[in-house]
Amino acid sequence: MNHDDRSYRAAAREAMEARFARSVAACLTASAEQMSPDVAERLRFGREKALAAARRSRGEVRGVAVTSSGAAIAGVGGPSWWVRFASVMPLLALVAGLVLIQNWQSRTQISVAAEIDEALLGDDLPISAYRDPGFSEFLKAPPSE
């Protein structure tokens, strides 16, 4: 009996609280409807921006889906592997290009130096060289190696 009474009082209290709360909520709704045009306009602007963001987001999702399905058709593995590979490709191409350029420059320098050496060694020694004291000393000196 006592327990029933307590339960009844608790339920009644809860119902009263809910009724009061809904009355307050109705007043808050009425108050919210009376907002200034400036605020309403800024909310509308925010809503438009949000919708544009949603369209962008959906477009990106579709783009990724198309890329993934293309990779799957080409049989080059899963979408994440393909996307990762595609993003690393430009870097790999850059590094390979730099190595090739460095190699080509080195070869060019070697061939230019070889041409100069060949021209010097193949040419006759001028007479004036034998009268140069420095050159005479160089000829007398023992080879360093």
Place this chain on the structure above:
Amino acid sequence: MATDKELSDFLKSVEKRAWKRAVYAVRDDDAALDIVQDTMIRLSEKYADRPAAELPLLFQRILSNATMDWFRRQKVKNQVVRNFSEYETAGEDDFDILETLEALGGPLQSESAADSVSRAQILQTIEAEVALLPARQREAFLLRYWEELDVAETAASMGCSEGSVKTHCSRAVHALAKALKAKGITT
């Protein structure tokens, strides 16, 4: 996936209440507008592919997070903590809500008036008292009774237990009833 129209209609239906909720929390109209706009954009960017039925709960969660972010940015964490401690001590008196609630009976109104000026004053008073509630109590109260989420959804949105939601709501109702009665807003 929610269509553009569904998303637009949903945002239109919640934006005013969301702005008011943010105003109650941060007490700054412009900051509240920024928070609501940020919430709408975050929802649209991250959850545009979700079904329309999931949007209300997600929106409330993001709004709560955006409001907390604002407080963090403003470095007023101490103020929030103070509000939480107010909640700890609130609602421990022997005020009998039944007495007030039974007196209220129908829609809230002032003792003397039915004209529009007094109605506007009543609405202002109620808003002010709602704004004065401790943060967690106010959030629970507004989600449960204004946004009409059920207890489980409110708990999920606030990141707390269902029991805590019931306690917050009950204390908020008691505090509001007491404050409004003190202001003469009864039948």
